[in-house]
Amino acid sequence: MIRDIPTSPANTSAETPTLTKAELAELLFDNVGLNKREAKDMVEAFFEVIRDALESGDSVKLSGFGNFQLRDKPQRPGRNPKTGEAIPIAARRVVTFHASQKLKALVETGAEASFAR
Template identity: 35%
Template sequence: MNKSEIVAAIADGLEVTRKDAERAVDTVFKMIGEALADGDKVVISGFGTFEVRTRVAREGRNPRTGEIVEVPAQKTPAFKAGKVLKDAVNK
């Protein structure tokens, strides 16, 4: 399922226009992104948790030359599924 399919399902389920549904979806994604950028955790009960995790700096290897390169530390978004979502997937 992609974003346009989500928008269509919301529009049909709530009986609103696709434009309104798309604005709602965009707003939710924007708010999650902004919260993660601020370092906050986003918890959606029954669905899961979005958070920012920090990867430590490490040594990597250039596969073409074999040269060792330093890979800097970085922040990355992560998602952990909640129990209800896990149970729904494993039915």
């Protein structure tokens, strides 16, 4: 299991650490043995497959990780915060992500371990 997540210069502040696509490619290079070009291409291809599936209206289910789904949000009334004028907010499609129970449990276990330090 991959545990060493590299810390980029942007992750050294008090902000929440972020794992980037470049860091994912670096992890594939370090832990799987792909060369850097193959690792980068694999990460890009993975996200492209997910993006294409969502664009065509399909749900994406990653066992042990979670589900990406499209949701249609209807038009709704909104308000201009400066003037108070009522303005409609257009209908739109949004992507939602629901973490699996397994991922939630792993995150909770990891959070408990880091608080115990």
